[in-house]
Amino acid sequence: MTIYFYKVWQPYGCFSNFSPHGIHIQGTYWPTVEHYYQAQKFVGSIDAVIIPLIHAAATPEEAAALGRCSTRQLRRDWDLVKTEIMREAVLKKFITHIDIREVLLKTGDEILVENSPTDSFWGCGANRAGLNHLGKTLMSVREEIRNLLSLTVTYE
Numbered sequence: 001m002t003i004y005f006y007k008v009w010q011p012y013g014c015f016s017n018f019s020p021h022g023i024h025i026q027g028t029y030w031p032t033v034e035h036y037y038q039a040q041k042f043v044g045s046i047d048a049v050i051i052p053l054i055h056a057a058a059t060p061e062e063a064a065a066l067g068r069c070s071t072r073q074l075r076r077d078w079d080l081v082k083t084e085i086m087r088e089a090v091l092k093k094f095i096t097h098i099d100i101r102e103v104l105l106k107t108g109d110e111i112l113v114e115n116s117p118t119d120s121f122w123g124c125g126a127n128r129a130g131l132n133h134l135g136k137t138l139m140s141v142r143e144e145i146r147n148l149l150s151l152t153v154t155y156e
């Protein structure tokens with residue numbers, strides 16, 4: 001059975017990047033994966049001044065709105081690096097927070113899909129035929145955590 005998720009208050013809302021699960025990456029604490037992901041768009045760009053504003057955004061919605069501002073210049077390599085940046089942040093989230101790690105592991109081998117009607121890159125889009133990169137990232141992170149846990153058990 002495919003598991004669809006999207007908004008934080010809906011079933012499996014902890015899989016959303018907007019969920020209130022902070023991460024530490026390279027010495028900085030980010031309130032949500034969405035804050036971190038949106039800020040990374042501007043690393044090394046002439047609009048890097050926006051990074052502290054995204055970091056300080058009161059909500060992930062506000063962070064996303066700042067990061068989606070079409071008049072600002074994204075880093076040049078953004079399309080090349082964004083999926084790896086997302087994977088690192090999502091892995092950190094599920095390694096850090098044990099409660100939601102259990103939710104992820106309990107999904108077994110089910111297909112996970114971000115049911116975004118507006119995003120056919122990270123989600124499945126309105127026609128459900130989109131690339132679903134966030135769902136794929138979560139499934140890959142699930143597999144990696146399973147492997148990490150089995151190594152821990154073997155050497156204990």
Ligand SMILES: Nc1nc(O)c(N)c(N[C@@H]2O[C@H](COP(=O)(O)O)[C@@H](O)[C@H]2O)n1
Nearest residue numbers: 006007016017018034067068116122134
């Ligand atoms: N608008 C919106 N609301 C939510 O609750 C969402 N989960 C999303 N999806 C996330 O938006 C991010 C992509 O943002 P860009 O289009 O690259 O600026 C990504 O984290 C999606 O999972 N969107």
